Amino acid sequence: MNLTQRTARTALAMMLSAAVAVVAVSCGTSEPSRELAKVLGPVPPASSPPVQMTNSSVSLRLSPPGFADRASGAAMSQDQMSQDQHELAMYGSAWSIPATETMYIGREAIAGKATRRRSGGNFEVAVEDDAVTPEIGGGTLACIPAGASGPDEYIPVPLEHTDVQAAIDGFIARVGVTQTFLNPYAEKIEAVYVFPLPQDSAVSDFIMKVGDRTIRGIIREREEAKRLYEEARAQGHVASLLQQERPNIFTQKVANIEPGKSIDIDITYFGALPYRGGGFEFVFPMVVGPRYNPPGTTDPIRPLPRGVVYPTRGSDIPAASGTNVTYLKDNERSGHDIGITLELDAGVSIEHIDSPTHAVAIDRTSPTTAKVALSPLDTIPNRDFVLRWEVAGDAMKTAMLTHEDERGGFFTLMLVPPAELEDLDRVPMEMIFVLDCSGSMRGQPLNLARQAVKRALRSMRPGDTFQIIRFAQNAAQFEAQPVSATPDNVARGIRYLDELQVGGGTNMIYGIRSALSFDHEDDHVRSIVFLTDGYIGNEGEILGEIGRNLGDARIFSFGIGSSPNRYLMQRMADIGNGVASMIGLDASRVDAIDEFFELTSHPALHDVAIDLGGGATDVFPSNMPDVFVGRPVFLSGRLADGFDGDIKITGRVGDTAQSIECQWDGHRDRPALPQIWARSLIKDLNDRMTWSTETGLADRIRDTALAYSLASAFTSFVAVDSSRVTEGDHGTTVHVPVPVPEGVRYDTTVGRGG
Amino acid sequence: MKTKILVVASMLLAVVALMAAGDDAPNQGVRFQPVDIFIDSGDVPLGAWQVEFGGGDAVELVGVEGGPAPCWSEAPRYDPAALMQDRVVVAAINTQSELCAGRVGVARLHLRVQGTPAYTIKLIAAGNAEGERIEAEVSVAEGVSE
Secondary structure, eight states: OOOOHHHHHHHHHHHHHHHHHHHHHHHTSOOOOOSEEOEEOOOOOOSSOOOEEOSSOEEEEEEOTTOBOTTTSOOOOGGGSOTTOOEEEOOOSSOOOOTTOEEEETTEEOTTSEEEEEETTEEEEEEEGGGSOTTTOOSEEEEEOTTSOTGGGEEOOSEEEEEEEEEEETTEEEEEEEEEEEOOSSSOEEEEEEEEOOTTOEEEEEEEEETTEEEEOEEEEHHHHHHHHHHHHHTTOOEEEEEEEETTEEEEEEEEEOTTOEEEEEEEEEEEOOEETTEEEEEEOOOOOOOBOOTTOSSOEEEEETTOOSOOTTOOSOTTSSEEEEEOOTTOEESOEEEEEEEEEOSSOEEEEEOSSSOEEEEEEETTEEEEEEOTTOOOOSSOEEEEEEEOGGGOOOEEEEEEETTEEEEEEEEOOOGGGGGSOOOOEEEEEEEEOSGGGTTHHHHHHHHHHHHHHHHOOTTOEEEEEEESSSEEESSSSOEEOOHHHHHHHHHHHHTOOOOSOOOHHHHHHHHHOOOOOTTSEEEEEEEEOOOBSOHHHHHHHHHHHOTTOEEEEEEESSSOOHHHHHHHHHHTTSOEEEEETOGGGGGHHHHHHHHHTSOOBEEEEEEOTTOEEEEESSSOOOBBTTBOEEEEEEEOTTOOSOOEEEEEETTEEEEEOOEEOOOOOOTHHHHHHHHHHHHHHHHHHHHOOOSSHHHHHHHHHHHTTOOBTTEEEEEEOTTOOOSSSOOEEEEOOBOOOTTOOTTTTTTTTO | OOOOOOOOOOOOEEOOOOOOSOTTOSOOSEEEEEEEEEEEOTTSOBOEEEEEEEOGGGEEEEEEEEOSSGGGOSOOEEOHHHHTTTOEEEEEEOOSSOOBOSEEEEEEEEEEEESOOOOEEEEEEEEOTTSOBOOOEEEEEEOOOO
């Protein structure tokens, strides 16, 4: 660690970035007004209504001017209202608000500040606008029937707010996440929060803020960090511990939070952004879905109802292992909310930018840049936040970014397949559709999966063959062997889909084994298409099975639901030499299956080789993936000495050699690249651990993570405030309960033990 | 590597042996304790610094905090690669317009301590706002856990 001008610039840039993000937060907050806002209703039922219907409440979304609600498309345009009005839109097909109900915004009752009346066929509620002040906050407007347990449904939790600040440069994201823990109880507590992050995120910095003091956490071996934390906790020090449970699931512990006191945890991570369906995507997951853990799972992600202490009934999983996620019931709400601001510098002209999941405010600051803020009134953390932006197709070029420091040179390369591939046709295909029919897929998720497969069946060509496999507690299949895609067979396949029922656990391993077990014809390319929410706790077993038995098949995974297990989806596709897509819960996204057909309608670029003159080393993924039309891949590696910009990339399409030009803008200060490279190495080693018998993989992961200050399965961050000892013992441990993801039923998942 | 090193301080070695508490220390077992690092740059405003702290096998680093002076309140960075070799190397750069001169507390290290370690501190580099090397002295003082 030398004190250099480069380091100074880096520090300066990071500080400036943080300062800019603060400005963005300020811009995202609307001015309170004393004007009245009108409720328009009823609007036509949305195909996937964002309204949350519970036994005793009707939840509505409240949007300030300028925030378009993309989920329903029912938002009032800004020119229909004055600047000082708030828009209150109501969704759902069966709703009413009797005058006897009390209205809440978040946890705060606004009765007395709202009036309501029926006007013709519409129902109007006027809300004094100062009811939506920053003190009350935004979020869900709940109308609770008089006499119902309104305030009782509010569950105090020790996590008050999560704030996300992202800065995106091209396809590299630097994201800061601040978790504000606040002890709402009368006694000292330890807070435990299980939360998701993007599965490829390189968590490289960890800071604990106690009052106005800032303590940087230290990366340690996992067990050592845990020991240090527990010793500090036992001695009464404020301490925090960040552990990785899966590449996309983390546990945050904060010890000795005194009554009424607040402690902030700042986490920083880097990542390369995926390019899907014609655009880049920034995804911030907000909740861990309830997982099913098949018998024998050694490291489960265990869903528990709030207030339940493990072990629960009928489980054979040792209590000491795994991770517990506690969930709120349908009629329970906590005050935890989330804010997201994002500064985008795409580097090329942005053609379109939008969030398909949340209400956002978008400020196009230039043709190539934008500032985006999550609506402060769409802040319930119960589904993934997705922001997409499209750039001009001809602006997508293979490009390499490099960085040098005292550790040497690093690069990240976005490899865009040559356009000529689009002129080539594919060979006949054998498609194996594998549907998750477990309890968590009940309702809209399975309906969407059915629709997607039907759409795919209707798109098949006569020379293709297909098979359908369903799995839940067990696996079953449409036919003994794949059948030709004749009109008659397709019709029978559609009837089979219509008759599928949901229920039971998620024994995905049976579905995997069934899909990989068929003999297949050599002149057909086998594609296995998984449609699932991925809510399982035995990801390693699944990935290991694929790694060992894939053969020459490809795997295409489709994540269903508002918060699918993106880690599992992406790793299945990575190991399966295919691609992953997310369908979400919106029926309009069923056409994501079309992207699969577009990808597979042309041959892929294979045997990709990179020659960087002086040489490139340690390039990951180590098994160079095939490159599909419209799906760039990202490679990360080390630069050997002597690199001077001479880049040659070659590949083959069938038997034809292809050469790909690559842009390089010279060495620039990009401190994210070493972290991204190290994370790519760790990901590669992790994947090999699931199916390889190599020894020493865990040691390599640990050493890499320690050297590059990264959270991993074998390293954790710990921070202790040794300056002060709090009074009393270490207090009660409180798990932060989270909502089940939107579209997932509590009673068929958490309520039944996952 | 093409990096220009603008700050290469004179190697001031200030070894400060602080024997903790003495024989009548209340706790000879495991405890958590802060130590404060001070740098005296004389009349020259301090813009950057890097030190190596030592405490032997009895000490583990569990947190790095800024110093009490406003110009060094940001948490410094530590070198994770050095930590793998049981070395604690800490550094910070001040990019603010206001810089401090004289003897200022630049960092507080949070430690897990066992027994009575002897602390050492070595200044690796110090620089002014222009990135030029400057003379400075470093010292360490045991903090109190309240």
